Amino acid sequence: MTPDQYLSAESLEKEMALLMRLLEALNRRRNYPLERSHYLLLLQVQAEAKKINDLAAILALDATTVTRQVTAMQLNGLVTKESDPSDRRITWVTSTEKGRTLASEMREIRIHRINEMFKEWTPQDKDTFSKMLGRCNESLYNRLAEM
Amino acid sequence: MTPDQYLSAESLEKEMALLMRLLEALNRRRNYPLERSHYLLLLQVQAEAKKINDLAAILALDATTVTRQVTAMQLNGLVTKESDPSDRRITWVTSTEKGRTLASEMREIRIHRINEMFKEWTPQDKDTFSKMLGRCNESLYNRLAEM
Numbered sequence: 382m383t384p385d386q387y388l389s390a391e392s393l394e395k396e397m398a399l400l401m402r403l404l405e406a407l408n409r410r411r412n413y414p415l416e417r418s419h420y421l422l423l424l425q426v427q428a429e430a431k432k433i434n435d436l437a438a439i440l441a442l443d444a445t446t447v448t449r450q451v452t453a454m455q456l457n458g459l460v461t462k463e464s465d466p467s468d469r470r471i472t473w474v475t476s477t478e479k480g481r482t483l484a485s486e487m488r489e490i491r492i493h494r495i496n497e498m499f500k501e502w503t504p505q506d507k508d509t510f511s512k513m514l515g516r517c518n519e520s521l522y523n524r525l526a527e528m
Numbered sequence: 529m530t531p532d533q534y535l536s537a538e539s540l541e542k543e544m545a546l547l548m549r550l551l552e553a554l555n556r557r558r559n560y561p562l563e564r565s566h567y568l569l570l571l572q573v574q575a576e577a578k579k580i581n582d583l584a585a586i587l588a589l590d591a592t593t594v595t596r597q598v599t600a601m602q603l604n605g606l607v608t609k610e611s612d613p614s615d616r617r618i619t620w621v622t623s624t625e626k627g628r629t630l631a632s633e634m635r636e637i638r639i640h641r642i643n644e645m646f647k648e649w650t651p652q653d654k655d656t657f658s659k660m661l662g663r664c665n666e667s668l669y670n671r672l673a674e675m
Contacts, residue, residue: 389654390643394635395571396661397551397642402568403668404548406588410675421549424542441553488541495544496537498667506660507536513657514543520645521550528557 413490414483419454422447423476423484426460430475433462441525448472459483560637561630566601569594570623570631573607577622580609588672595619606630 408417415423425431425439433451437444451474454460459480465471476484499507555564562570572578572586580598584591598621601607606627612618623631646654 389651389658390639390646392658393646393654393661394638394642396658396665398564398568398638399665400661400668401548401551401564403588403665403672404544406672407668410672417545417548421545441550491541491545492537494671495541498664498671499537499540501667502663504536507540509656510660510664511536511539511543513653513660514540514547516649517645517657518543518546518550520648521547521554524641524645525550525553525557 413487415459415487418450419457419459420484420487422450422454422474423459423480424488426474426476427481427484430463430473432465433472433474436474441522454480560634562606562634565597566604566606567631567634569597569601569621570606570627571635573621573623574628574631577610577620579612580619580621583621588669601627 413420421440422436425436431439433444433447436442436451437447440447442450451460451462451472455462458477460474460476463473463475465473502510560567568587569583572583578586580594581591583589583598584594587594589597598607598609598619602609605624607621607623610620610622612620649657
């Protein structure tokens with residue numbers, strides 16, 4: 382590692398740890414219509430039904446955790462689940478109308494807040510940041526897949 | 529909100545929610561020498577003693593939570609605490625040698641992993657991303673202060 386590489390990694394390390402801390406703090410103080418984990422799951426099943434195993438891969442969770450989440454969400458009327466008629470081991474999850482409504486309310490609130498947060502940024506900077514976050518997320522997916 | 533503003537906020541919303549999910553997943557699967565909250569606190573008191581109230585502000589936590597954390601960390605031999613001789617309501621927190629050693633080990637591991645994660649990025653992109661994360665963290669601090 383050259384001194385330059387070390388320096389930039391050092392500052393990335395600090396900023397990423399801080400970002401996570403601040404986002405946690407912000408989420409704790411906000412009243413959202415849904416838990417964040419339920420929201421993320423609902424976003425995935427809004428347009429079409431998905432299999433538990435595919436949801437686990439997308440959300441970087443194990444199938445047991447997703448199954449537990451889906452059961453809790455079903456009790457809250459947010460999703461429905463159905464066994465695959467050709468293979469009972471496969472479970473399909475779909476959003477209910479209530480799930481769709483609450484997810485879209487939550488999304489509107491989040492988008493409004495993000496606009497507030499980034500209001501001093503130029504559209505170009507927002508675009509660059511969003512693309513870099515996307516790249517960073519891709520690397521994180523790869524790291525998780527290697528573990 | 530113009531359609532363009534909406535679009536960029538939409539993609540920021542998605543990427544930030546995903547980033548948080550992936551970082552959580554990654555942290556859960558890793559064996560670090562310290563809990564992340566203890567690590568973040570230790571980084572603050574490594575160079576000099578700090579007051580509980582100042583730590584709460586920096587870490588975006590309330591004083592009660594920081595006091596609880598400090599007590600747990602003291603039991604683990606990571607920090608020491610001391611009342612201010614001129615005002616007993618003020619508590620100063622300092623890192624022990626053990627705290628400093630473990631924080632520095634954890635930091636090395638994190639920096640190494642971040643270098644791995646960003647190995648495909650140019651030094652310039654890493655620098656831009658790190659600065660943008662810093663700006664984003666500043667906005668988050670401001671939002672938290674307004675709440």
